Amino acid sequence: MDIPHPSALFDLTGRVALITGSGSGLGQGLAIRFSxxxxxxxxxxxxxxAGSQAVVERIEALGGEALALAADLTQPDEVTRLVTQAVAHFGRVDMLINNAGLYxxxxxxxxxxxxxxxxIAANLRSTxxxxxxxxxxxxxxxxxGAIVNITSIEAENPAPHHSHYSAAKAGVFMLTRSAAAELGRHGIRVNAVAPGLIxxxxxxxxxxDGVNRYLAAAPLGRLGMPExxxxxxxxxxxPAARWITGASLTVDGGVLTHQVY
Structure with a gap:
């Protein structure tokens, strides 16, 4: 296979990214960064x-191309329609970032x-x-293609009053590994990113209280940013991750390095 030059590894020219839940919060940062x-x-x-249209306008102001599309991702027909509309507009989909969810x-x-x-529906079924x-x-x-699922450090480190969320995100991680095993033969890589407090x-x-506790626990001494x-x-x-699939990358400032007992 051709090995890209390092200068070309993060050039996504000509590729199309579908980023779910990108009208607000973390998703906005994902959309702008990919653009x-x-x-x-x-x-x-x-x-x-309104938030999604603002993201599109910001991307266009920076010289990029973007399209806002609505869908209830818990409904199969709406997901099919979303992908159909995306392909009708841009011609293809090369990357999927499963970010949408409830917390x-x-x-x-x-x-x-x-x-x-x-x-479970918003976080696992939608993914x-x-x-x-x-x-x-x-x-x-x-x-x-490449699929990246947003999980959470709570997939392996439960938090009070989040049994449903932690269970859903743990399920997303195992879905990531299962999908990687099945889709690899089609050249589709599936990985996960597990954020800490953003x-x-x-x-x-x-x-x-939570922010202060996180700052005290994080070896890098700050909260995460969407970027x-x-x-x-x-x-x-x-292409920098061309031989990586079924993996989960923890992005938490080092919080999970703490001894748990």
């Missing part, structure tokens, strides 16, 4: 229409079954449906 690497970006949203709090003993189902639909499109294209506007005011996670995804989606 900066010259990828064309599908900015998916479910509820944040609510609910105690195990008081959680309603509907709350459990909603979190399955998008992976399946995009992988089928990549196989039809015949040129392989900064957002107002986080210090909303959860000062920290985006660059890890960019690496795994790029």
């Amino acid at each position: 900066q690497a010259s990828a064309k970006v599908i900015v998916h949203f479910n509820a944040s229409r 609510p709090l609910a105690g195990l003993l008081t959680m309603a079954a509907a709350e459990w189902d909603a979190v 399955f449906l998008c992976t399946q639909a995009v992988a089928r499109q990549m196989i039809a294209q015949g040129s392989g 900064w957002r506007e107002g986080l210090e005011q909303d959860w000062p 920290d996670v985006a660059d890890a995804c960019l690496f795994l989606a790029s």
Whole structure:
């Protein structure tokens, strides 16, 4: 095989990235970062229409190409429609970043079954449906592709009131490995990124205790930024990671290095 020159490893010119949940939060940073690497970006949203359009406008202002598309990723027909619309506009899909999800709090003993189902659907079912639909499109294209799933350090380190979320993200990690095993023969790589606590506007005011505890525990002494996670995804989606599949990259400032007893 041809080995890319180092200067070309992160040049995604001509490639199309579908980034779910990119109308707000971490997804915005992912969309902008992939565009900066010259990828064309599908900015998916479910509820944040205004936010997704703002992301598209920012990407276009920077000289990139982007399209905002809506879909409920828990519904197979809507996921199929999303991929069909993306291909109709850009001609192909080369990269999928499964970022969309929910992050609510609910105690195990008081959680309603509907709350459990909603979190599993938003985080795990959506990842399955998008992976399946995009992988089928990549196989039809015949040129392989890369899928990166956003999990969490909570997939292996549970937090209070997050049993549903931790279970869903652990499931996404095993889905990542299973998909990597099945899709490798088609030239499709599937990996995961497990972020720690990522900064957002107002986080210090909303959860000062948690922020302070995280800062004290992180060897690198700061919260993560969306770009920290985006660059890890960019690496795994790029030719630089051409012989990496079924892996999970932890991006947490070193928090999981702490002794647990």
